[in-house]
Amino acid sequence: MTFAMKKGRKGGCNLCGSRKFRVAYEKFNYSLVRCRGCGLVYSWPPIPEDVLFQRYSEEYLFNEYLPIFKTDRTGFPIDLIRSHYSFFLHLLERFFNSGGKLLDIGCGPGFFLKVASERGWVGEGVDVSESAVRYATDVVGVRARQGKFEDLNFPPDSFDAIVLLDTLEHLYDPLGSMRRCYGILKKGGLLILNTPDYQSVSRRILGKNWAILSPLEHLYNFSQKTLHLLFKKAGFKDFIIHNQPDFNPENTHSRENQRYRLWKKMHGRLEKSDYYWKWREFKQNELMDDMADLKTADMEATMRGATTGDALRLQAICPGETETIPLKAGLHKEKKRRVGKKTYRFLSRIIRGDTLIAIAKK
Ligand SMILES: [Zn+2]
DSSP states (O other), X not given: OOHXXXXXXXXXXXXXXXXXXXXXXXXXXXXXXXEXXXXXXXXXXXOOHHHHHHTSSHHIIIIIIGGGGTOOSSOOXXXXXXXXXXXXXXXXXXXXXXXXXXXXXXOTTSHHHHHHHHTTOEEEEEESOHXXXXXXXXXXXXXXXXXXXXXXXXXXXXXEEEEEESOGGGOSOHHHHHHHHHHHEEXXXXXXXXXXOTTXXXXXXXXXXXXXXXXXXXXXXXXXXXXXXXHXXXXXXXXXXXXXXXXXXTOBSOSSSHHHHHHHHHHHHHHHOHHHHHHHHHHHHHHHHHHHHHXXXXXXXXXXXXXXXXXXXXXXXXXXXXXXXXXXXXXXXXXXXXXXXXXXXXXXXXXXXXXXXXXXXX
């Protein structure tokens, strides 16, 4: 048992240290408990490392993971992989014009690193799965190391960007890992991650049959609130967290269940509704606007208290940044005002998708 595990799991809640919790679900002989201090949901009792790592075996890689990408032992369809990761690359490219040094934590077979390298990024990956790392280096041809991120040494201030795609929920010590990420990011560097949203409509309807609730694999289940706390405690000051209004009703451990049939029907209706697609577009624009705000956060800090005249002078001094300043009161914000706060909060709750996206700047 590692130090991180003792500290992160045995010392109470990973986020707030509280030892008080209530059981939210019982599944696969484990419990999912909700911390009474901060609301973080985690697997209980702590799962031994060897039990957990057995899951990331060669069979898992070849029989479960690679088939998602229609891939076998010898090759991989690069177009499918490009389209799968284009959203995350697009987010990075809104920040950096021409790549930089990138770390992919939980890189798996290295597909993201592959497409990032095509777009100018110099990347390296880390993953606990020996077979995935071997595949990444030998078949995909990217740089990857086997091991737990917590145990590997990276020099401080060494990366322009760090990504954790579907990884955070698997870590033994998310807070410790995020603090390390903060340490090894360069000033102005960016961390991007995605993780399931515990408050999603899918969980509310499917209950314990929601396949994301998987205590042996997903040790932690974050919500917008607990993810916010995680970033704060890790040292990040500038970050945004968004819910993606996308759903997958097939993500269930029981298709016999009535709730599954209900959710499938509701989801079918939702997808036929123009309002849903408008809301989805609205949320995408919101993310992009907040991203623009995050990019200009330093400038905002220097401008705090400045007059409109000062802002105009700043635009004149920094012509390259002129397009980012007006976005502060951009089209999307105008639309948000028209939607109205109450309606916005209501829609955010009832169309709460399966995934959270978080972007943090050091
Ligand atoms: Zn807690």
